[in-house]
Amino acid sequence: MIKASHLTKTYGPLTALSDVSFEVQTGEIVGFLGANGAGKTTTMRILTGFYQPTSGQAWVAGHSVTENPADVKRNIGYLPETPPLYPEMTVEGYLRFVLELKKTAKADRPELLEWALEKCGLKNRRNSIIGNLSKGYRQRVGLAQAVIHKPPVIILDEPTVGLDPVQIIEIRNLIREFSGGHTVLLSTHILSEVTAVCQRAIIVHRGRIAHEQTIKDLSAKKSLEEVFLEVISKDVSFEDESRTSKLSVAH
Amino acid sequence: MWSAWTIAKREIKSLFVSPAVYIVLGLFALLSGVQFLLSLQRFDQLLQQAQIQAQLMKNPDALAHISLNVMLISNVVAFAFFLLLFTVPAITMRLLSEEKSQGTYELLLTSPITAWDIVLGKFIAGVVFFSLLLVTHALFLIVMFGYGNPEPLPVLSGYLGLFCAGVSFLAIGLFASSLTKNQIIAFFVSLFLGLGLLMIGWAAQTLSGNISKFLEAASITFQFENFNKGLITVSGLVYFITVWIFFLSATRVSLQSLTRS
Numbered sequence: 001m002i003k004a005s006h007l008t009k010t011y012g013p014l015t016a017l018s019d020v021s022f023e024v025q026t027g028e029i030v031g032f033l034g035a036n037g038a039g040k041t042t043t044m045r046i047l048t049g050f051y052q053p054t055s056g057q058a059w060v061a062g063h064s065v066t067e068n069p070a071d072v073k074r075n076i077g078y079l080p081e082t083p084p085l086y087p088e089m090t091v092e093g094y095l096r097f098v099l100e101l102k103k104t105a106k107a108d109r110p111e112l113l114e115w116a117l118e119k120c121g122l123k124n125r126r127n128s129i130i131g132n133l134s135k136g137y138r139q140r141v142g143l144a145q146a147v148i149h150k151p152p153v154i155i156l157d158e159p160t161v162g163l164d165p166v167q168i169i170e171i172r173n174l175i176r177e178f179s180g181g182h183t184v185l186l187s188t189h190i191l192s193e194v195t196a197v198c199q200r201a202i203i204v205h206r207g208r209i210a211h212e213q214t215i216k217d218l219s220a221k222k223s224l225e226e227v228f229l230e231v232i233s234k235d236v237s238f239e240d241e242s243r244t245s246k247l248s249v250a251h
Numbered sequence: 252m253w254s255a256w257t258i259a260k261r262e263i264k265s266l267f268v269s270p271a272v273y274i275v276l277g278l279f280a281l282l283s284g285v286q287f288l289l290s291l292q293r294f295d296q297l298l299q300q301a302q303i304q305a306q307l308m309k310n311p312d313a314l315a316h317i318s319l320n321v322m323l324i325s326n327v328v329a330f331a332f333f334l335l336l337f338t339v340p341a342i343t344m345r346l347l348s349e350e351k352s353q354g355t356y357e358l359l360l361t362s363p364i365t366a367w368d369i370v371l372g373k374f375i376a377g378v379v380f381f382s383l384l385l386v387t388h389a390l391f392l393i394v395m396f397g398y399g400n401p402e403p404l405p406v407l408s409g410y411l412g413l414f415c416a417g418v419s420f421l422a423i424g425l426f427a428s429s430l431t432k433n434q435i436i437a438f439f440v441s442l443f444l445g446l447g448l449l450m451i452g453w454a455a456q457t458l459s460g461n462i463s464k465f466l467e468a469a470s471i472t473f474q475f476e477n478f479n480k481g482l483i484t485v486s487g488l489v490y491f492i493t494v495w496i497f498f499l500s501a502t503r504v505s506l507q508s509l510t511r512s
């Protein structure tokens with residue numbers, strides 16, 4: 001459902017992503033795990049057609065993100081890192097706007113609206129002004145706008161960041177409910193989030209895929225945390241080596 | 252195309268719950284009103300003087316030289332043109348900058364709509380609000396048509412010029428708003444672009460020959476004043492439509508460059 005092939009993205013002199021390749025199968029929930037600045041948001045923006053990659057290619061629902069971004073956009077729901085909300089609108093008004101933006105059939109809209117309000121626990125907040133909602137509820141509205149048109153692919157960028165523990169559990173439960181029917185790629189810098197929600201983890205580190213791991217393959221002896229630290233320390237020693245070798249060349 | 256209307260509808264609803272928008276509307280109406288009353292008073296004085304002259308000199312022609320159109324209405328319209336230079340950027344500054352600062356442009360640009368839909372939607376919303384600004388002038392027109400009997404065609408032409416110029420400032424402001432997420436910067440960029448389009452007319456006065464003619468024709472003041480004198484020309488209409496299309500296209504390119512970067 002999602003295929004990234006040798007994606008590279010540079011911002012001026014900075015290389016945010018280099019040679020990133022991975023796949024996500026239909027119906028899978030995959031966690032994109034990495035520290036801040038690892039390149040998670042950049043990858044997701046490329047997959048949603050928001051940014052063009054500097055080189056490489058990606059396909060979402062069978063469409064190329066560089067050649068056919070319009071078709072990609074028709075098949076995705078996306079929750080950016082900051083939920084894209086208009087604070088002066090009501091929850092219902094906003095979701096109706098999203099339904100039109102996503103070009104859903106007019107006849108389906110009332111049903112989709114009720115479904116999303118119900119699913120995201122927003123039924124009793126439908127007439128609230130978004131700007132007056134708590135952060136947890138705003139995140140639910142953000143999630144609702146990503147799923148309301150029932151897209152085959154759902155992309156969520158750090159969906160639980162900044163929430164309190166109760167809200168985190170609620171949002172994770174919501175996401176888990178979307179498995180099966182939808183393909184979900186979510187990013188996080190929280191290790192436990194991946195084990196709690198995802199079937200597979202892709203670890204990104206400094207713009208590269210450092211490791212892929214199926215959650216059920218994790219043994220009791222080796223937690224995801226250990227795998228993560230191992231992968232990252234390997235990279236640090238590699239950096240050290242390259243630095244010393246550069247120094248020796250300079251001498 | 253329908254998506255443009257989706258964007259426009261949402262924007263119009265948001266405009267009408269924004270206090271800043273009511274302040275702009277109120278200030279425009281207030282300043283226009285004050286200027287209208289002052290012009291009216293001045294016109295009244297001129298009229299009385301002319302009446303005295305006409306009686307003294309037994310010359311009824313003196314009265315005919317006092318034209319309500321030239322001395323009052325075109326004055327009011329010209330002042331509104333000057334006000335629009337400042338008020339339109341105050342409306343347009345939020346149109347795209349706010350989408351950027353609150354992150355909603357990420358929703359727009361990952362939805363199955365085109366950059367044109369976004370640009371046109373915002374533009375339509377701006378035109379709707381701007382038309383509302385002009386409607387505040389209806390009161391003055393009612394007074395003027397009740398008080399005297401101005402020729403309707405030059406009035407219509409003056410307001411058409413005002414509309415065309417205002418929409419040009421809108422297109423410029425929309426473009427400025429696409430450049431930055433900072434509304435204050437967007438305001439000043441559109442103000443300076445508008446002033447620039449106005450000031451090339453001044454440059455024309457200090458030069459001569461073809462360059463002068465070209466600069467004069469390129470200045471928005473010159474084109475607007477023709478309309479305000481009652482001269483609706485094809486070249487004037489072409490000028491305004493060119494300005495709109497140019498800045499709307501520039502806005503589209505600017506929006507697209509966000510995702511292409």
Ligand SMILES: Nc1ncnc2c1ncn2[C@@H]1O[C@H](COP(=O)(O)OP(=O)(O)O)[C@@H](O)[C@H]1O
Nearest residue numbers: 011014016034035036037038039040041042043
């Ligand atoms: N628009 C941008 N312009 C310049 N640099 C950027 C931009 N977006 C991200 N970066 C840089 O690219 C790197 C990866 O960022 P990002 O993809 O946001 O990482 P993550 O989401 O994993 O925290 C970081 O070093 C960040 O500073």
Ligand SMILES: [Mg+2]
Nearest residue numbers: 040041042081
């Ligand atoms: Mg990020």
